Amino acid sequence: MRPLSLQRLLLRCAALAAVLFVVVVIALKLGAVPVSLYGLGRDLIRVMLGRSSELSTDYGMIVIDIRLPRILLGIVVGASLSVAGTSFQALLRNPLADPYVLGVSSGAALGAILAIIAEPHLAISPELAALFTPLGAFLGAAATIAAVYFLGRREGQIDSSTLLLAGIISASFLSAIILFLMTTQIGRDMHGIAFWIMGDLSTPLQQKLRWVLGVGFVAAAGAIYTTASDLNLLLAGEKEAMHLGVDVPRVHLVVYIAASVLTGLAVSVSGAIGYVGLLVPHVMRFIFGSDHRMLLPAAAFGGAIAVVIADTLARTVVAPAELPVGVMTAMAGAPLFIYLLRRRLA
Amino acid sequence: MSAQAAARTSADTVRASGDARLSVEQVSYAYSLNPAQAPLFTLEATSFQARPGEILAILGPNASGKSTLLKLISGALQPLSGRVLLNGFVTHALSPKTRAQRIAVVQQESRLLFPSRAWEFVLQGRHPYGRPMRFETEDDVIIARNALAQVGAEHLSDRWMDQISGGEKQRVILARALAQQPLLLLLDEPTLHLDIGAQVDLLDALRRLAAENRYTVVVVTHELNLAAEYADQVVLLQRGKSLRIGPPANVYQRELLEQVFQTPLSVELGSTGRPRVNVLSG
Numbered sequence A: 001m002r003p004l005s006l007q008r009l010l011l012r013c014a015a016l017a018a019v020l021f022v023v024v025v026i027a028l029k030l031g032a033v034p035v036s037l038y039g040l041g042r043d044l045i046r047v048m049l050g051r052s053s054e055l056s057t058d059y060g061m062i063v064i065d066i067r068l069p070r071i072l073l074g075i076v077v078g079a080s081l082s083v084a085g086t087s088f089q090a091l092l093r094n095p096l097a098d099p100y101v102l103g104v105s106s107g108a109a110l111g112a113i114l115a116i117i118a119e120p121h122l123a124i125s126p127e128l129a130a131l132f133t134p135l136g137a138f139l140g141a142a143a144t145i146a147a148v149y150f151l152g153r154r155e156g157q158i159d160s161s162t163l164l165l166a167g168i169i170s171a172s173f174l175s176a177i178i179l180f181l182m183t184t185q186i187g188r189d190m191h192g193i194a195f196w197i198m199g200d201l202s203t204p205l206q207q208k209l210r211w212v213l214g215v216g217f218v219a220a221a222g223a224i225y226t227t228a229s230d231l232n233l234l235l236a237g238e239k240e241a242m243h244l245g246v247d248v249p250r251v252h253l254v255v256y257i258a259a260s261v262l263t264g265l266a267v268s269v270s271g272a273i274g275y276v277g278l279l280v281p282h283v284m285r286f287i288f289g290s291d292h293r294m295l296l297p298a299a300a301f302g303g304a305i306a307v308v309i310a311d312t313l314a315r316t317v318v319a320p321a322e323l324p325v326g327v328m329t330a331m332a333g334a335p336l337f338i339y340l341l342r343r344r345l346a
Numbered sequence B: 001m002s003a004q005a006a007a008r009t010s011a012d013t014v015r016a017s018g019d020a021r022l023s024v025e026q027v028s029y030a031y032s033l034n035p036a037q038a039p040l041f042t043l044e045a046t047s048f049q050a051r052p053g054e055i056l057a058i059l060g061p062n063a064s065g066k067s068t069l070l071k072l073i074s075g076a077l078q079p080l081s082g083r084v085l086l087n088g089f090v091t092h093a094l095s096p097k098t099r100a101q102r103i104a105v106v107q108q109e110s111r112l113l114f115p116s117r118a119w120e121f122v123l124q125g126r127h128p129y130g131r132p133m134r135f136e137t138e139d140d141v142i143i144a145r146n147a148l149a150q151v152g153a154e155h156l157s158d159r160w161m162d163q164i165s166g167g168e169k170q171r172v173i174l175a176r177a178l179a180q181q182p183l184l185l186l187l188d189e190p191t192l193h194l195d196i197g198a199q200v201d202l203l204d205a206l207r208r209l210a211a212e213n214r215y216t217v218v219v220v221t222h223e224l225n226l227a228a229e230y231a232d233q234v235v236l237l238q239r240g241k242s243l244r245i246g247p248p249a250n251v252y253q254r255e256l257l258e259q260v261f262q263t264p265l266s267v268e269l270g271s272t273g274r275p276r277v278n279v280l281s282g
Helices: A006-029 A037-048 A058-091 A104-121 A126-151 A160-184 A193-198 A207-225 A228-234 A238-243 A248-270 A276-288 A292-316 A325-345 B003-016 B066-074 B096-102 B118-129 B138-150 B166-179 B196-213 B224-230 B254-261
Strands: B022-031 B041-050 B055-059 B081-086 B103-106 B184-188 B216-220 B233-238 B241-246 B265-269 B275-279
Touching (some): A006 A037, A037 A058, A058 A228, A104 A126, A104 A193, A126 A248, A228 A238, A228 A292, A276 A292, A292 A325, B041 B241, B055 B066, B055 B224, B066 B184, B118 B138, B184 B196, B254 B265
Parallel strands (some): B103 B184, B184 B216
């Protein structure tokens, strides 16, 4: 009997952080323009010391101004999607739940698109306008998960396969609306269809949104983490959890809102990247077990690592052309989904 | 019942609840899908008490209201009228956490979404004593280990919950309830899916635990003879009405049981001095 201790938790997180660091360094080095490790280290140190003006070469500019922001964006998006997936799996008691599979990402994308379309018609100050797209994405995510939840019920109980069907149908319905809007709203300053449907990290983040994304992630992931031990008990069922002292409605509300925030944030800056929230939590559960006090931070690190690797591959496998990052995650994630589904049915 | 008699009964209840740990006072309930329609099921006003160390069995055919009564006792459901007191506190009014420190519920079936080890499962019983972000202390581990020992399941500690037998699983679930260190232990058909040996083992353990730890135990069961053997008191329900409450010898009357269970049977005194029911076929 060896329950999780704070020391073991921190040690494992440190190990995951080290893996993430190595992945980031490799991702900085790889790309259409080759960079030496020495040059990379030198330039990174200069940036950290605030002497960016001394950056030696154009290569340095590519690494610091293009690759590094894109990698940081990938870290936050990956961590958000993965923590959201872990939360949905516990909340809905379904190991196949994931923001993409449940249609929540498509709902967030539609919300973001509607916000972009509506924004010029509303008298919003430019400062708040930056918040408008993530807000629309959050509302889209929250509305979709609520709809899928009610469609997925049978005789008052959440039914696993009905829920997944409801999610898949919602995703395809919402994608159709997205395609319709994208086709009829030509000429607007909007990302392409591939961005919203498959997900893409190549668009640099607006300066204002960096804070929104960072603060939003910390607040939402932190809120979910306060329910970590409650989520452990919810895995055995809502009644069981209640009898063990879990305030079930409160935990549901916190996780539902926070997971919608995470999905909304991620989708509003990178589109609907699929399967990260499905694949990563399962791998982490396999390595670290299903205690959410360990699983949630592990999923955050794992999601960051997975998306940075996927995006590096997306940038490099067909260089100088680029693939949307969602192509890579779907190629790895869809087969795993099938495998998990088959094993569950067996 | 006349108004006078009702008043006398409720006065008796108040007096008796002074030394009773669990006191169910004129509790009723009604299920309905739509408040405008007639309720689909009602539980008529029911009263009884149980003291520390006592085992009380709730008996009755299917759909007689056994599980509803158990939910009302646990505080999961709010009674339509009346109240359930545990050491003087209304169970429904307690916060989920406080309630879990005083009442442990063992449900019919515990299905896990992801596998966990038996010791992890038992440690969950310590959840009501922790703050949200807290890690289990050395004390929690000792209490969980003792709980496993009390049900004779130390050897299962490192096993996966989905790889042990039904009887072993039921012991581990009981250990988790013990780890809650409750005053009141509620069990919903704990012997379902167990073979007769495992049933007797479990009930022996329950009787020993009730005596040693001064738990008040309430068991919902279909097993008439096991209830007769192990319960100090029996509540007999039929279609939401408590027909008789008292020691098994008083409740186990042939005519009464035949009428409730709709089957011919005989009742005799067993070698232990407890009543024994035999179903007469044909």
